[in-house]
Every structure is written in structure tokens, then in C-alpha cells.
Amino acid sequence: MSQVITQDLSFFHLVSGASLPVQLVMLLLLLASFVSWWFIFRKLFTLRQEIKQTDEFENIFWRGSDLNALYQRAAGARHAVGSMERIFEAGFREFTKYQSGVDIGPIMDSTRGAMRAVYQREMDRLESHLSFLATVGSVSPYVGLFGTVWGIMNAFRELSNVGQATIAHVAPGIAEALIATAMGLFAAIPAVIAYNRYASDTAQLATRYESFIEEVSNVLQRRVAKPRDMANFS
Amino acid sequence: MVRLPGDNSEPGKLRAALFALLVHAAFLALLVFGLNWKNEVSEMMSVDLWAELPRHPVEPPSSAAKVIPEPVKVKPQPQQKTQPQPQPVIKAAPPPVRKPDIALKDKTEKPQLKEEVKKPEPVKKEVPKKEPTKKPVEKLVPKEEVKKPEPVKKVEQKTEKKEDVRQQAEAQKQAQQREREAAAAKAERARADGEIEKYREMIKAKIRSRIIMPPDLPGNPAVEFTVTLLPGGDVLTVTLRKSSGYTAFDEAVERAIYLAKPLPLPPDPGLFNAFRNLDLKVYYRE
Structure with a gap:
């Protein structure tokens, strides 16, 4: 119709014109990108909340509040409880079970064990999906590259059928193939950045929890030792 | 150990999905609108526009060409030849409608046409009753008046000729054929002259359009x-x-x-x- 000579290289035209493997690659990458972004945001919210709750609890704990009151608070309001609070709750519950004057060794062992268990579970929860982000970050560029190579192969194969080869014959094929690489990079870059960021955040939280476990067990040990000393005196 | 109910509840799963969707929508928008996907080849946009076409040299040959092939079926060739040649005129004509540049030229042309139509009106105002009904008819009439008489006369001549041909002998038919051939050659020459004149005008107009006076x-x-x-x-x-x-x-x-x-x-x-x-x-x- 129009006398304007345009090469229709619109995005949708390119995608729909691509060969089936390239389209599959694009679909896969789109899916991977979407899921990885979903996890990125989920993890962002989770970690932010976790850090906030940990800060809060540490603040309360080191202000010298009563441990019994802290335990009641943790056990009562379970919905908004952070990992650190949960660790403390588990440890303190285990500790109270032994109140009737057993040896200090087994008490502290089982208390520490209970806290360790909760700590492991919490770390598992925090680290979930991070491996997916790492996978997407490392693999999706290759998947995109595969799509691109496939598309360029097709473009050149079609070029061999044309007598007089011009760049205009290959250009659309290469453009549509390069979309796959673009999508792969689009999926990979945020995934890698998010993975590094979240991994370091999680590692930070882990050291905080570990040191907290040690500190809590020290505090509890002192609590056990004190009454015994008093008893020896009397 | 007691599994706490709060373990699996993750904040903002839906919100995260929504954000993810948003990110992809933004990326897609960037791809579609951010890049100029269509590369328009602007150099190929050379369109020759002719506001006025020399009509007079074109019309007579076409009518002459139509006249010839009726009785003799040996010469459909001139008809075929003449048909493609008016086409450039048709092709050159439509662009003025699209282009804004030409809109100005059209405006200059239209008043001329309107004047032609309006001129008869003051004369016919003496008869005010027929004005509403006649208006459309009057507009058509002046054009037909100019064009019609020629073909009509020729057709009349034709019919007379046909009657003569039937009466005369075959030898005379041959003589007539020669006459027709001569007439066809004449028409061909006239047509060629008209064509040459037309293109001469087009060349002039094209050059004139390029002059920076x-x-x-x-x-x-x-x-x-x-x-x-x-x-x-x-x-x-x-x-x-x-x-x-x-x-x-x-x-x-x-x-x-x-x-x-x-x-x-x-x-x-x-x-x-x-x-x-x-x-x-x-x-x-x-």
C-alpha cells in the first residue's frame, strides 16, 4: 500500500518470525526471568523483615529484660516472631525443662542443641531459592547464547539459498536471534546481583545467630551456676 | 521440635509476583518503544507530483484508438499499447491527496474549479425556482458538454461509415482498411506527439520545482x-x-x-x- 519502504523489524514480528527452537529458548528464558524476579522480590521482603526483627530482638535482649518475660513474649506472639527470637524460644524452653538441678553439662548441651536445630532450620528457610537465583544467573546467558547461535545458523543457511547475498538478507535473522541473548542477559544479570547480595545478607544473619546462640547459652549457664553457688553457701 | 506456624508464611508473595510482572512489563516496553525497530529508508521517497497534467494531448488519441479496433480485429495491439501509457498519469495523480505539501496546491486548484461551477450560477439566478434541484445537475453538465460532443460525432460518423461499408464491394473494404491504417498511424503519431508534449511539460515542471529562485x-x-x-x-x-x-x-x-x-x-x-x-x-x- 504505502510507498514508504520499511523493513518490518518490529519486536513482535521478530519474535513470531523466529524458528521454533529459538522461540522455545525465548519462552524458557522468559519463564526463568519471571520466576527469578519473583524470588528476588520475595527474598528482598523476607530478608528485610528478618533483619528488622533481629535488630529489634537484639535490642530488647541486651537491654537486660527478664528472660522469662522475653520467653513469654516470644511464645505468645508467634506470628511476628523473627528467627533470632525463635532460636531463643527453643533454647529457653529446653533449658526450663531441666530446672530441677541436674548437672550443668547435659543441660547446656541439650539447650545448645535445640537452638542449633532451630538455627539450621531458619537458615534453610532464609537460603531457600537462592540456589535457583544462582542457577539462573549462571545458566541463562548460555541458554540465550544457544538460541542466538541457532538463529544465526538458520539465517546463514537461508542466505546460502539467495544468489546475491546482502546484509539485508541476514539482518532480520540475526536480529531475532540476538533477542534470545538479550533475554538471557536480562534474566541473568539481576539474578547474579541478587544472589550475591542475598548470600552476603544471609551470611551476616548467620554469624549474628551463631554468636547469639553462644551468648544465650553463656547467659543461661550463668543462671544455672548462680543458684548452685547459693545452695553451696547455705 | 514444635514446628511454628509462622515458619512458612513469607511476606508478600503476591506482591513479589506483581513486582516481577511490573519489571517484565517495563522491559518489554523498553524493547518495543525504546528501540526504533523500523528503519525507514527515506532516500527512496522520491515522488514526482504533478499538480497539473497536460490533458489535451492525451484525450484525442485515446478516443481515436477506441474508434479503430471496432470493425477490424487484427489491430488490438494499438489498444493494448495505448492502455498502459495513460497509467503513469493515474499513478502520478493520487499522491497529492496524501501529501500535505500538495494540499496547498489542491487548494489553489479547487478555487478554479469552483469558479467554473459558480460562474453559471449568477446567470441562472433569474430562474430561482429550479435552483435546489438543478444544482447537482448543473455541476455535471458543463463537464459533459465539453467532452461529449467529440465522441458522439465520431460514433455518428462511424455508423455512417459502417452502412457505406456494407454497400460497397470487398475491394473497397481493402481500400478502407488502408485508410484506417493510415488513420491509425496518424493517431499513433498524434498520440506520440501528445506523449512527448506531456513529458516535456513534466520535465519542465520537475525542474521548476527544484529551482531556488x-x-x-x-x-x-x-x-x-x-x-x-x-x-x-x-x-x-x-x-x-x-x-x-x-x-x-x-x-x-x-x-x-x-x-x-x-x-x-x-x-x-x-x-x-x-x-x-x-x-x-x-x-x-x-
């Missing part, structure tokens, strides 16, 4: 050039035959001739000889 020259000077053309419409040489007396104007026209290439040439290569050495006379004012 030097401002404020007194009077209406004219410059004459001899342009040697190549079959593709390329300009080989431009020689000044007669200066206008103003070098600025001469040079402007010469530049315009080179700018106007390729010049429009008739599709029939047989007519090219008439354009090989083209004498052009360009006036400062039209």
Missing part, C-alpha cells in the same frame, strides 16, 4: 538551455544556449536541472529520440 529580479527574464539526456533520464550535459542576463538565475536553473534528475521520460523507448537533446526555456515568472 533568486529573489527580486526585474521583469520576466528567460533562460534557454540545451540538455543532453541519457535513456535512464540522467542528465549528461547542460549547455547554456541563451543567458537571461542574470547569472544568479542562470545558475539556479542549471543547478535545478541537475537536481531534477532522473527526469521523467515516457516509458516507450521509441520516443526517447525526442528527448535526447532537449531545448528548455525557463521563465523567471510562470
